[in-house]
Amino acid sequence: MGFSVTILGSNSALPSNGRHPTSQVLSVKDHLVLIDCGEGTQIQLAKYEIKVHKIEYIFISHLHGDHFFGLIGLITSYNLNQRQKPLTVFGPKGLQEIVYLQLHYSATQLRYELNFEEVVPENGKVILSNDHFEVTTVQLNHRIPCVGYIFKEKNLDRKIIKEALNQYKIPVEVIPSLKKGSDLTMPDGTIVPNNILTGNPLRERSYAFCTDTSYLESIVPYIKGVDLLYHEATFTSDLQERANETFHSTAKEAATIAAKAAVAKLIVGHFSGRYRELDMLLKEAKSQFSNTELALEGACFEVMI
Amino acid sequence: MGFSVTILGSNSALPSNGRHPTSQVLSVKDHLVLIDCGEGTQIQLAKYEIKVHKIEYIFISHLHGDHFFGLIGLITSYNLNQRQKPLTVFGPKGLQEIVYLQLHYSATQLRYELNFEEVVPENGKVILSNDHFEVTTVQLNHRIPCVGYIFKEKNLDRKIIKEALNQYKIPVEVIPSLKKGSDLTMPDGTIVPNNILTGNPLRERSYAFCTDTSYLESIVPYIKGVDLLYHEATFTSDLQERANETFHSTAKEAATIAAKAAVAKLIVGHFSGRYRELDMLLKEAKSQFSNTELALEGACFEVMI
Numbered sequence: 001m002g003f004s005v006t007i008l009g010s011n012s013a014l015p016s017n018g019r020h021p022t023s024q025v026l027s028v029k030d031h032l033v034l035i036d037c038g039e040g041t042q043i044q045l046a047k048y049e050i051k052v053h054k055i056e057y058i059f060i061s062h063l064h065g066d067h068f069f070g071l072i073g074l075i076t077s078y079n080l081n082q083r084q085k086p087l088t089v090f091g092p093k094g095l096q097e098i099v100y101l102q103l104h105y106s107a108t109q110l111r112y113e114l115n116f117e118e119v120v121p122e123n124g125k126v127i128l129s130n131d132h133f134e135v136t137t138v139q140l141n142h143r144i145p146c147v148g149y150i151f152k153e154k155n156l157d158r159k160i161i162k163e164a165l166n167q168y169k170i171p172v173e174v175i176p177s178l179k180k181g182s183d184l185t186m187p188d189g190t191i192v193p194n195n196i197l198t199g200n201p202l203r204e205r206s207y208a209f210c211t212d213t214s215y216l217e218s219i220v221p222y223i224k225g226v227d228l229l230y231h232e233a234t235f236t237s238d239l240q241e242r243a244n245e246t247f248h249s250t251a252k253e254a255a256t257i258a259a260k261a262a263v264a265k266l267i268v269g270h271f272s273g274r275y276r277e278l279d280m281l282l283k284e285a286k287s288q289f290s291n292t293e294l295a296l297e298g299a300c301f302e303v304m305i
Numbered sequence: 306m307g308f309s310v311t312i313l314g315s316n317s318a319l320p321s322n323g324r325h326p327t328s329q330v331l332s333v334k335d336h337l338v339l340i341d342c343g344e345g346t347q348i349q350l351a352k353y354e355i356k357v358h359k360i361e362y363i364f365i366s367h368l369h370g371d372h373f374f375g376l377i378g379l380i381t382s383y384n385l386n387q388r389q390k391p392l393t394v395f396g397p398k399g400l401q402e403i404v405y406l407q408l409h410y411s412a413t414q415l416r417y418e419l420n421f422e423e424v425v426p427e428n429g430k431v432i433l434s435n436d437h438f439e440v441t442t443v444q445l446n447h448r449i450p451c452v453g454y455i456f457k458e459k460n461l462d463r464k465i466i467k468e469a470l471n472q473y474k475i476p477v478e479v480i481p482s483l484k485k486g487s488d489l490t491m492p493d494g495t496i497v498p499n500n501i502l503t504g505n506p507l508r509e510r511s512y513a514f515c516t517d518t519s520y521l522e523s524i525v526p527y528i529k530g531v532d533l534l535y536h537e538a539t540f541t542s543d544l545q546e547r548a549n550e551t552f553h554s555t556a557k558e559a560a561t562i563a564a565k566a567a568v569a570k571l572i573v574g575h576f577s578g579r580y581r582e583l584d585m586l587l588k589e590a591k592s593q594f595s596n597t598e599l600a601l602e603g604a605c606f607e608v609m610i
Binding site (some may be wrong): 013014015016020039040042043046063064065069070072073076077080081092093094095097098101102104105106107143144 | 347369381382386400410
């Protein structure tokens with residue numbers, strides 16, 4: 001089953017150069033998670049044909065508008081489109097108050113269950129663990145409280161050994177329980193241990209989302225070895241001073257973090273509107289960490305094993 | 306000088322079929338006014354190359370999201386783009402609270418003066434009168450408090466009589482004062498009365514913006530004879546019951562109002578997402594009021610005299 005990230009927007013501050021503010025979709029075994037939700041995210045979700053009703057969780061990094069102004073529109077559009085499935089939003093203090101105030105003045109009664117989980121920026125705290133993945137926070141360093149999120153697969157199925165299928169004449173209906181680790185009971189009552197029938201599952205894949213932040217080595221132990229790291233790279237290094245003032249990172253800094261954390265792949269985004277072309281940002285990042293790509297809108301990054 | 310309306314969005318409820326929620330720009334003598342501001346308005350303003358920094362006033366009809374979710378993004382983008390000119394927002398109770406709460410949590414200090422004027426839905430109240438136009442409210446009938454706005458030119462210049470230019474050797478620098486009605490003092494001290502030098506100004510043009518509302522004849526006296534009427538036409542008449550339930554109008558009803566008010570031209574908009582094609586709505590409206598056009602995105606309706 002897939003583990004992929006689709007970029008819906010990766011511009012910083014405001015829409016410009018035809019680029020949209022931050023939002024992306026993580027797909028884990030066909031379970032969808034929305035990460036950040038800048039203005040126009042619902043339009044981008046439609047453009048890239050994301051199955052919006054499959055989104056179960058939304059994670060918001062911080063309360064600068066380019067990361068959440070699209071949330072209220074998505075929440076109310078779900079209501080107009082008869083959503084019934086619960087939706088849980090993780091984000092910093094204030095988000096629930098902002099959403100509820102707007103629902104109040106529009107006299108909107110939600111038809112579905114909307115839950116908010118307030119997230120405090122801290123390192124290594126597990127804030128969600130369901131049947132399919134686990135989410136851990138990291139504390140970023142920005143002008144207002146800001147959280148990074150690490151997503152990791154869990155409970156992967158054990159792999160059925162093909163030869164065992166014939167040898168033990170395994171009925172198709174028991175395969176799901178074998179994948180979960182059960183032993184097999186034969187018609188004569190004999191028990192066949194699971195480890196004869198299945199092999200170890202594939203490795204759990206992981207994704208770290210880190211924006212907005214200045215260069216911050218304290219996150220390295222928490223994102224160590226992830227398969228995919230999204231790290232903001234608002235500026236090129238010639239604007240290091242501007243990056244420091246605004247608590248953002250340069251492409252070089254993003255790539256340095258990726259190298260120190262020995263991640264498998266880096267995606268850089270949150271591009272300043274001053275860059276019409278993004279080649280310089282990519283080139284700079286690649287000079288420090290070669291397996292880097294730009295978070296271009298519509299790009300889908302699949303983590304293969 | 307021009308008097309025109311440019312449509313940025315005219316879909317109802319949520320973005321669909323590639324159409325955006327309600328927003329439009331009124332240009333009066335090169336002074337720009339934004340009317341409603343659905344999600345993505347700042348992107349639409351850029352797309353249609355509107356000079357956003359010329360916008361001095363914003364008028365919001367009501368607090369359903371498809372009419373104002375783009376406001377906070379526009380306000381904060383102005384700040385990021387170093388706006389210095391004051392901005393005044395007219396809208397129902399709650400709008401200021403919603404905007405301020407979001408500025409608070411994003412720790413945003415505005416660099417420009419942002420004023421809110423709370424508007425109560427009532428008929429015939431003048432809420433703004435400046436050197437160039439006057440704005441009057443009408444009370445609409447929707448599920449939450451909703452205001453229609455009528456914009457009318459004022460203080461139009463008197464027209465210089467060409468023959469007088471030569472006859473009295475009028476210096477170019479006194480022409481602006483003559484247009485405002487001043488008499489001319491000749492070098493020998495003789496006074497030439499203004500009515501010998503100028504003719505009456507052109508007629509003041511007017512525009513009425515009425516959305517969202519059910520069919521409402523009480524607005525007719527207030528919008529009587531306007532040059533241009535934007536009236537919502539969410540549904541076709543076969544969905545009259547749905548229109549009644551949701552406090553919206555059909556295309557036929559919009560056109561009936563236009564006919565009763567004897568307006569010069571009708572634009573219909575606020576199209577339900579169920580209509581991929583809009584021909585039926587136009588046809589239905591034209592059957593009652595022939596000078597009707599669809600409020601298509603990017604269309605500019607200029608009122609000529």
